[in-house]
Amino acid sequence: MYSYNLINFCKSISNKLRLHWSNFTDKSIQEEIDNIKRSQEILHPRQLVFHVINNLVDRPKCVCNKNYVNWNYSKYLEYCSVSCSTIYTKEHRSNTNIRLYGVDNYSKSNEFLIKSKKTFKETYGVTNPSKCKTIQDKKIKTSNLKYRVDNFSQCHLSDATRLIISDKKKFKKYCEGKTILQVADGLGMSYSGPIKVAERHGLIGSFTKATRSSYELKIKSLLDTLHMSYIQNSKSIISPYQLDFYLPDLNIAIEVGSMYFHCENSSNKSKHYHQNKWKICRDKNITLLQYFDDDLLNHFNLIESKIKRLCKLPMPVIGSRKLEIQCNKLSFEDEKEFLRKYHLQHESYDRNVVYSAHYNNEIVGIMTLSLQKNKAKIIRYSTNVNFSFPGLFTRFIKRFINEYNFKGEIETFSNNNYGDGKLYESSGFTCKKITSPGYHYTKNYLTKESRKKYMKHLLLKKFNLDVDFVKNNTEWEIMKSLRYDRIWDSGHKHWTLLV
16 A cells, blocks of 8 residues: 555654654655645644554544544544543443443442442441431531531522421411412422422422413413314313313313322322323313423423324425435434434334434434334334424335335334324224323422333332332332322323234
8 A cells, every 4th residue: 555665664763752744854755645645634744654554544433433533642532522432431331341240330230239338337337328317417517507508409598488498387388378380489499399398398289289370371372373262171071070171173182281280199190090081082082182291391392283283284295205215324313313302202222223204305204113023113203393294104114114024013102191193093003902001200290200210120229228128118119208209191002013
C-alpha cells in the first residue's frame, strides 16, 4: 500500500520525542506524503507515521460506526463523543460484571450485599446506615442548621406551611373539604407533596375529589373545538359507574382522571374496577378510552389524535404504496425517539425485527416484532399521528411474512384502556381471549412504573431489604411498606393470526 522507502522512513523517526513536518524533508517520498495528507485528511506528523506503520488507508471510525474518531497526540481516540463513550463504556463494564459476578453492576451481586450488610452491622448496628437513629438525627440536625428545615426538599416552604405539615391534626384539618390541587396550591407544594405528607401521617383518602378536574376541562375544550355532541359526568349510561364524557352519536366514552383517585391503596379501587367499567361499555357497544396523569401530561397529542380518528374527522392521507419500507436498518436511537413521540408505551428492548416506513426521507411508521422459530409477536406498531397511512399495517405484515418466509402464528395484544383493537380485527387477526387486569406501580401518583421492575425476587437487592422481611411478605405488602401504590388496568385483548 505504501512505498518501501516511506515505511522505513516512518519507522526510523517513530521513536522521536517530538515530530514536526520539518522532519519530512526527503524529496523521494515528499509527493507520496502530500497525497496521504490530502486524501486521508491528516493534520499531525505523528498521525501520518501511525497510518504508514499500521498500514491504515483511512481514519478509524467510532464503535457506533457513524463518525470518525479524532487523533490525540499519539493515538486515535476510541469514541467520537462523550455520549458514545458513556454508552459503550457502560456496556463494556456491564458485560465484564456479568462475566465475573452474573449481574450488570457489582453492587447488585450477592457478594456485595453480604459484605455491605456485614460492614453496616459492625459499624452502625443496622443493615443500612439510613436506619440508624444517630445518622437520622444527624441528617435532621445538619438540615436544620443549614436550611432551617428537617429535609432539604422543604426549603421553599413557608414557616406556616411547615407548621401545618409537621402536625397530623393541623394537616388533617387543613385538608378538610379540599382537593389535592387546592391543598398543594394553598401550601405552596407540588401536586405530589400533600400526598406524601398524607402517607406519612396515615391520612390517605382524606382529600376531596374535584367535581371537574383540569383533565376534564382539557377534553371538554377539545370536544367543543371539534364541534362534537357529548354528555358529561353521567351515571345513567352504565350505572352505577360514571362516564366523564359520552358521545352518543359515535358510541364513544372517555374517562380521564388522577391516579390518586383510581389506585388500590389511596382510593380502594379493586382489581376489576376498571375492567368492569370497560365490559359494561363493550356490552353496550361503547368504545371506552381511559387515560390517567402520565398519559394526559406527557402524550396529550396522541390522545387528541385518537379521539379525532374515532370521531372520523378528516386528516391528510398518505397511501402505503408511496412509502419506502426498510427492515432492520433503523438505528435504535431513531427508533426510540420515534416511539417516545408517537407511542404511549415508548420503546421496547424485547424485539429482534424492526420494520420502518419512510416518506420523503422521514420516518412515518414503525413495527417491531419478537421472532422465535414459528412464533412471532408484534411488540410495537406506531405511526406519525398527524397523517393517516391506510394499508401500512398489512403491508408491514406481508413484508415480514415474505422476507422471513414465516409459517406459524403471529400474536399481539391491544390495551383495553386505549381502545378495542379494531385495527387487528380488520387485518384478519382473531381475538383469542381477554386477559385479566394487570397493574402498574406508582410512587407519586403522576407516573406509572412496570410491575416487572418490582417482582418479589428483585426487591431484596433493589431496596437492600432484610431477607426474612421479603420471605414473610407478599410483593404487594412489601411495596406498600415502601410507600408505593398500584393501579389496575382493564386487561388486554390477545390477538392471533395463523400464517
